[in-house]
Amino acid sequence: MEAVLQNSTDFVLLGLITHPTLPELVFAVVFSIFVVAVTANMVMVLLIHVDSRLHTPMYFLLSQLSIMDTVYICITVPKMLHDLLSKEKTISFLGCALQIFFYLTLIGGEFFLLGFMAYDRYVAVCNPLRYPLLMNRKICLFMVLGSWVGGSLDGFMLTPVTMSFPYCGSRKINHFFCEIPAVLKLSCIDTSLYETLMYACCVLMLLIPISVISVSYTRILITVHRMNSAEGRRKAFATCSSHIMVVSIFYGAAFYTNVLPHSYHTPEKDKIVSAFYTILTPMLNPLIYSLRNKDVASALRRMLQSHAFFQRVAAKDVSRKY
Structure with a gap:
C-alpha cells in the first residue's frame, strides 16, 4: 500500500487520534458535537431571519458568524467522521487544497467579522444616538463583504503556494484535516522561508x-467607568459579555496556532488545539449567544410557542374532520 501511495497524488490523514482503541466512541462524540453545532447555528440564523425584533446590525453580523461556523465545521468534520470508520483515510490532492483554501478563508473571515462586531458594540455603548447612522445597512453589508473578501485573500495567497511544493516522500499527514503546517512537513524541499512569510502574514491578519x-473595548471601558448609573453599567456589560467570551475562545486558540514559535508546537498539541477551534468553537458560539442573550432566548421561546400553537390548531382541524 505504501508503494501505491508514493506513486499517487493522494494524501493519508492519520486522524485526531492516530490509532484509537474505540473509534466508534470517538465517532459518537464528534458526531454529537457536529449535530449540535450545525443545529444551533442554523436555528440562530433562522431566529434572526424570522423575528423582526432581531433585525438589527448586531444580530445581522451574528447571523453571518453562524453561517461561517456552519460552513467551517462542515469542511473538516464530515471527512474526519468518515475516516474514523473507514480503512481508506485518503484525501485527494484537490480535496486537500480545497480544505486548506476554505479553512483559511473562513478563519480569516471570522477574524475580521469579530473585529467588526467589536466596533458595533463600541458604537452601541459609546455613541447610541448615532448608532442608526454609523451602523446602517450599507455599512453592515460592507463589513460582511469585507470579512469574506479579507479571509479569501489569505486563502488565495497561501493555498497555491502550499500545494506547489513537491511532496515526494511520505504522503501521511499527521492530522485530521489538511492544515498547512502538517502538510508542509511532508515536503522534500526546505520550506522555512515560506513558513516565515506565512507566519508574518498570519500575525498581520491577527493584528488588524x-x-x-x-x-473598541478600551473606549467601552472608559465610557462604562464614567457612567453614574449601575443599571447603565449592567446593560453595557450584558451587551458586550457574549462577544468578549467568543473573542477570548477564538483568539486564544488562534494565538497558539499562528503566533507561538514552532518550538512550542508538537503534532499532538496542534491537533488538540485545531480540534478545539474547528469542532468545539462552532458549537460554543451560538450557545454562548443564546444562553447569555435575553433577546435571542425570548425569540427562541416565541418561535417554540408559535410552533406549539400551530400544532394544536392543526390537531383540532384534524379531529373536526373525523
Whole structure:
C-alpha cells in the first residue's frame, strides 16, 4: 500500500487520534458535537431571519458568524467522521487544497467579522444616538463583504503556494484535516522561508482585528467607568459579555496556532488545539449567544410557542374532520 501511495497524488490523514482503541466512541462524540453545532447555528440564523425584533446590525453580523461556523465545521468534520470508520483515510490532492483554501478563508473571515462586531458594540455603548447612522445597512453589508473578501485573500495567497511544493516522500499527514503546517512537513524541499512569510502574514491578519477589538473595548471601558448609573453599567456589560467570551475562545486558540514559535508546537498539541477551534468553537458560539442573550432566548421561546400553537390548531382541524 505504501508503494501505491508514493506513486499517487493522494494524501493519508492519520486522524485526531492516530490509532484509537474505540473509534466508534470517538465517532459518537464528534458526531454529537457536529449535530449540535450545525443545529444551533442554523436555528440562530433562522431566529434572526424570522423575528423582526432581531433585525438589527448586531444580530445581522451574528447571523453571518453562524453561517461561517456552519460552513467551517462542515469542511473538516464530515471527512474526519468518515475516516474514523473507514480503512481508506485518503484525501485527494484537490480535496486537500480545497480544505486548506476554505479553512483559511473562513478563519480569516471570522477574524475580521469579530473585529467588526467589536466596533458595533463600541458604537452601541459609546455613541447610541448615532448608532442608526454609523451602523446602517450599507455599512453592515460592507463589513460582511469585507470579512469574506479579507479571509479569501489569505486563502488565495497561501493555498497555491502550499500545494506547489513537491511532496515526494511520505504522503501521511499527521492530522485530521489538511492544515498547512502538517502538510508542509511532508515536503522534500526546505520550506522555512515560506513558513516565515506565512507566519508574518498570519500575525498581520491577527493584528488588524485585534487592534480594532482592543481600541473598541478600551473606549467601552472608559465610557462604562464614567457612567453614574449601575443599571447603565449592567446593560453595557450584558451587551458586550457574549462577544468578549467568543473573542477570548477564538483568539486564544488562534494565538497558539499562528503566533507561538514552532518550538512550542508538537503534532499532538496542534491537533488538540485545531480540534478545539474547528469542532468545539462552532458549537460554543451560538450557545454562548443564546444562553447569555435575553433577546435571542425570548425569540427562541416565541418561535417554540408559535410552533406549539400551530400544532394544536392543526390537531383540532384534524379531529373536526373525523
